[in-house]
Amino acid sequence: MAMLGAIMVPHPPLIIPEVGRGQERGIQATIQAYHEAAKRLASWKPDTVVVLSPHSVMYADYFHISPGRGAQGNFGAFRAPQVEIKVQYDTEFVDMLSRKAAGCGVSAGTLGERDSSLDHGTMIPLWFLNQYYEGYQTVRIGLSGLPFSQHYKLGQCIQKTAELLGRRVAVIASGDLSHKLKDDGPYGFQAEGPVYDEKIMDIMGRGDFGRLFDLSEEFCAKAAECGQRSFVIMAGALDCLAVKAETLSYEGPFGVGYGVCVYETEGAAPQRDFLRQYEERVCAQAARRKESEDAYVRLARQTIETYIRTGKKISVPDGLPDEMYANRAGVFVSLKEEGALRGCIGTIGPVRNSIAEEIIENAVSASTKDPRFHAVREDELERLEYSVDVLSPAELIASEEELDVRRYGVIVTKGSRRGLLLPNLEGVDTVQAQVAIAKRKAGISADEDVQLERFEVVRHY
Template identity: 30%
Template sequence: MIRVVAVASLLFPLALCAGSQETEMTRNPAVAGQFYPADSAVLAGEVDAMLAAAPGVELEGRLVAIQVPHAGYPFSGPTAARAFSLLAGMDDVTVVMVGPSHRVMVTGGAVYDRGGWRTPLGRVAVDEELAAELVAREELFQALPEAHRLEHSLEVQLPFLQRRLSSFRILPVMVLQPIWSEVERMGRALAEVCRDRGVLLLASTDLYHGDSYENAKRFDRLTVELFAGLDPKALHAALDAREAQACGGYATAVVMVAARELDADRATVLDTTNSNEVMGERGGYCVGYSALAFSAVSERDEADADALGPAEQKVVLGLARRTVEEYVRSGEVPNLPEATGRLAERRGVFVTLHRDGALRGCIGYVEAVKPLLEAVRDMAVSAATEDPRFPSVGPAELEAVDIEVTVLSPLRRISDPESVEVGRHGLVIRRGGRSGLLLPQVPVEQGWDRREFLEHTCLKAGLPRDAWQDPGTELHVFTGQVLGEQP
């Protein structure tokens, strides 16, 4: 949950602008005339000149995220322009801007969830639908637009976006110093709501702040190496240990988690500099700046990206078998084996029991609520004893029962039912508090086509057969790695 501590002036209501039909909330500029020009013509000319001067970069792969600085334009604007210059042609996009809070103490993520932001170049709308989904998905994110009123770290990015893109919306988010587990949760939630949408992630941060040019060079070299390594956990640990310095370092770690979930596998360093170098001097107060691009070069198949290897599969199936047998015989569960790598990740999982080819029990976690091995043990007990369609498995049945474990990918919301692939996708359909799920193997076993798969998932949810065609119905797909004892 978010806690906000601020002087009273920070919590005054945001300025309201009258629209043609209704009053909409609009955040007015806080640092125009300080960090960048307040005159629209001067501002447009300055931004255009910086974008034109940015060296052309042939970026390999699909652009997923950028990291940009947020100092005054004379200092960090040319560095930021190197990243923004890559955005040509990315219209009809939502830019999810994640930056630090310099004025308000927050825990979690403070989301500006409605209305719009104004700069001297005009007003930009907030993607209210995406904001609502993010806040609903992860409790660490809360709608707290008032926390953004005087913050500059995201505001200074807007004029670049306004001059580079012709059609876009924004989702501003501020974080401060979340612990690693919170960074991971927030990054994964961001990826989940952004997947299959036209979204660009933006991390806003400056680097070293201090009185030593030599320290600036030393710290910034390590910090940028950590950015480029695309290892958000290592970055977080270095920030905690003060081995790396970046005011928006934790915000950048959140974006890196999300970018990796969205298949980013390469970081390109576009520029590094500092205020001493920009001013042509050595000595005095020094702030570092960097710009990076995170791209997906080797687009991964969603079913294979997080697949368990043979040794991991053996551990999962062995645990499921031991759990069913021990619990049915004694009411006890086995100790969990040591979990590393994928086995320690939170994953959705289903455990299915068959006897003589017929279903004998099937229960699972749709969402990734527990580490994989713990989830397997829980669901093995549930499949054997808690499926309301069947009596509990008895000791005499154990030798005849076959066990199957399906390890799920994260749910991915889709807007086009035609994108459902029978034999590849599992399906979740939700509407009005009702939800139904069918695993990827079910339509194959039943001989259903796509339409029948959609219809039967609706029926599983207790909805009308054709509810999947209703605009108010949510469709989610996932992939599943099926591990079975039978060849």
């Protein structure tokens, strides 16, 4: 069998004795489990070890696969430059994986590397592995801002590449869990932190990888985890395979969660096709949304589907509510994919002759011109969720005390710089956070005074 198994491991630098200088004794259970996981992986005698690291090169819309014949790194950033790791890359695997990903519609490859040095998310697992095994080649892959489904698909491509090349492959999913477990921890406390760790350890301990899709982007962001996407790629690499899953340890004494699990493959299991099952649920949910959507959302969806499929912008259709023809207002069209923002473009005030025209123009822009994202692809259309916000006229206010994040959106202005944030957004829970985000969007520094305006919206789903 090409895919031998995988391990899920954390990457706290202090686990390296020369870095921790005694502090590592506070995570002794993790250290013991790490050694056991490394021994298990070594016993499989893989030809190639694929390392998935949150601290390698990361792009919003692209998976970076490290190029070249090899690389090295050290722990100089953690005051231990004498501890070095060197790897030899499996260049044939990298080339085949890049081509396989392209054929599967996954944006991945070797472009965009600025620094070839190994990151600590890669070096720490290999520091343990190298104590028990040598002679293997490595493939290092960074994560991306793409949806979880794309991470799973990349994992599937890893499995297919291993099969095509006849490689014996093991995967290391490097990633810490929540960074917000304790008030006195380095990142503070967030209620979602311990909840995430409990959920992820249950999922990973059972090998119940389909439930990884149930953890929303917003929830993961609030928990401040860094391993979720590594775990999803790993799950994809084990797609349709039976695995013996075992939890070796979990602890979080310093306010960051560390989990160690091992997965050994045990043959084919076609029923463990978790991505197909997830996509079926997504399509069913999309069908239900279409049945309940109002005219505003339907117009945005029809605009985008037509434009992406044909390149043509629709005309204002007949049969809309009268106010969409007669009224003018600022409109924002927002898109989400798998719970993550996929595009959002709008106008603060009316610039076209009707709300309907405003929706059509901004829907096209949200799907193709938001500078934060590449243009929506046709294969994404069934996974998109739409919302349309119709804005009331903005009014000047004297201070943040007149804001309410659930009721009012905010506009901040400093000279020619202007930023807007809509109200009642997931993850924006305070007025201070709302204003800070609006300032960042406008390129206004946090300490600059600004003119404040507020507005209300009617949100259509």
